[in-house]
Amino acid sequence: MNRHFQRALAGWTAGAFAVIGLAGPVQGQARDPAAEAGDFGLMWIEADAKPTLAISWQDSTGHRHSHSVQLAYTEAEQRVRVADNLELYVSVGGTRLEAGAGHPRGAVVRIGVYKADKLMPMFGPIDPAEPIVIELDGVRFESPAVPRPESIVQHLSYAVDDVVACGLTKEYVNMYNLASEEDTLNRRAIGKRGRSGVIRTDTRDFEGAEVESRQVALARLGTRPDGTVSLWASLPYQLLRHRGDPSQLDLPGTFFEPYYFHLEFEAVPPDVAEREFGLVQDEVRFDADLD
Numbered sequence: 135m136n137r138h139f140q141r142a143l144a145g146w147t148a149g150a151f152a153v154i155g156l157a158g159p160v161q162g163q164a165r166d167p168a169a170e171a172g173d174f175g176l177m178w179i180e181a182d183a184k185p186t187l188a189i190s191w192q193d194s195t196g197h198r199h200s201h202s203v204q205l206a207y208t209e210a211e212q213r214v215r216v217a218d219n220l221e222l223y224v225s226v227g228g229t230r231l232e233a234g235a236g237h238p239r240g241a242v243v244r245i246g247v248y249k250a251d252k253l254m255p256m257f258g259p260i261d262p263a264e265p266i267v268i269e270l271d272g273v274r275f276e277s278p279a280v281p282r283p284e285s286i287v288q289h290l291s292y293a294v295d296d297v298v299a300c301g302l303t304k305e306y307v308n309m310y311n312l313a314s315e316e317d318t319l320n321r322r323a324i325g326k327r328g329r330s331g332v333i334r335t336d337t338r339d340f341e342g343a344e345v346e347s348r349q350v351a352l353a354r355l356g357t358r359p360d361g362t363v364s365l366w367a368s369l370p371y372q373l374l375r376h377r378g379d380p381s382q383l384d385l386p387g388t389f390f391e392p393y394y395f396h397l398e399f400e401a402v403p404p405d406v407a408e409r410e411f412g413l414v415q416d417e418v419r420f421d422a423d424l425d
Contacts, residue, residue, distance in 0.1 A: 177241035177401065178276040181207050183362070185224055185272040187245060189216070191257050191371075192264035199257075204272075210246055219256060221248040224270065228398035229289045229310065233320045237402050237410070241279070244398035245270055245365070252293060252393040255386065257371075262385055265351075265368040268397060273363040280407035280415050281363050283335035283355045285400035286313040287323075288369070292376055296390035300379045302326070309392075311373055313353065326378035333367070349373075355399055356420035364420040367397055 188202040201216040205224045213223035228244040230236040245268060249256050257266065288311040294304050310323035313333040318324050333351040353367040372384035379389050407413040 177239065177279060177403065179207065179226060179241060179243070180274040180276050183272060183274040185270055187222055187224055188269040188271075189220070189222065189247070189266070191266045192261040193257075194259040194261050196261070210248070213246060213248055215250060218258065219250045219254050221250050222246065223248075228396065229287055229319060229322070230285065230398060230400055233322050235317065235319045235322075236285070236400050237406060239406050240282075240285075240400045240402045241275070242398055242400050243270075243273055243363075244396045246396040247394065249391075249393045256374075256391050256393075260371055260386055262371045265370055268365075268367045268369065270365040271358075271362065273365075274361065275363070275401065278361075278404050278415060279357075279363065279401040280404050280413050280418050281355045281357065281365075281399055281401040282407070282411055282413065283353070283399075283418070284314045284317070284411075285398075286333050286335060286353050286355060286365075286367075287311070287319070287398050288333065288351070288373070288395055289398065290374065290376070290392040290395040292390060292392050297376070297378075300376060300390065302376075302378045306376070306378055309376055309378075311351065326376075329373070329377055332373065354420060356418045357415075358420050363401060365397070365399060366420075 184204050184206050186202060186204045188200065190198060190200040192198050199217065203214060203216055203222065205214065205222070207225055208223055209225055210223055213221040215221050223246045225244050225246065226242065228242040231242045236242055290309045292307050294307055297304060297306050306327060308327065310319060310328045311332050312323055312328060312330050313335050315331040318328065332349070333353050335353050335355065349370065351367060351369045351373060353365065355365050357363055374391050374395070375384055375389040381389060383389050404415045407415060
């Protein structure tokens with residue numbers, strides 16, 4: 135089969151560094167000396183298998199807006215308009231890779247959501263009592279992969295003027311909502327720049343989390359029977375507010391929205407998943423019955 139891919143190469147030495155190239159399969163990691171001995175697994179994404187991305191939300195009249203599109207892996211500049219002020223893309227790499235906070239044998243996939251007009255509301259007159267739901271299906275790796283639920287990150291980017299208006303400095307234009315309680319993305323997500331543990335990924339906790347639906351996000355990440363990886367996330371509108379906003383208001387129009395956010399996750403080879411993260415491949419399944 136004749137394939138045209140993008141390739142992402144990442145390697146960590148004392149700290150972290152990443153190089154993005156334009157040939158070969160999507161999302162790989164640089165080899166280490168053990169590669170020749172067969173103890174190293176490159177994580178390649180099958181770029182011909184275009185994933186399907188869906189997003190939905192409810193407006194103030196009770197109407198549910200739903201958009202679904204099949205997208206090739208690309209960069210933010212090639213994002214696709216799906217609604218009046220909403221643009222989407224799917225890509226490889228992300229904050230975890232840029233921060234050197236991922237596994238050197240892992241692969242990162244991200245879903246980007248942009249405002250077409252930064253001065254307008256991202257979702258129009260949204261109902262803040264109902265979540266923004268994002269679903270990504272059909273992510274296929276060329277070799278067995280185990281997605282890590284605790285690796286899920288929502289990265290939000292704000293306009294400098296908006297951040298300054300909140301009494302913060304420009305260093306706070308990026309903020310992160312995380313699934314992990316301990317992960318700091320190499321200290322990027324600390325203090326007012328991060329909310330730890332606000333993305334619940336253990337389905338056993340979903341019933342209780344529904345009570346806190348305005349304070350926590352819910353997410354499921356796993357493999358389907360055909361081997362593809364799926365992500366489902368239910369995101370409270372209120373989590374778009376910057377943690378450093380002193381007003382602490384959470385209704386539409388009462389706080390500065392980000393002009394962009396993305397969701398990302400990392401997948402690793404099965405041996406790494408079990409040895410380093412305690413994840414067994416057959417147990418990290420996407421449970422469609424919870425839809």
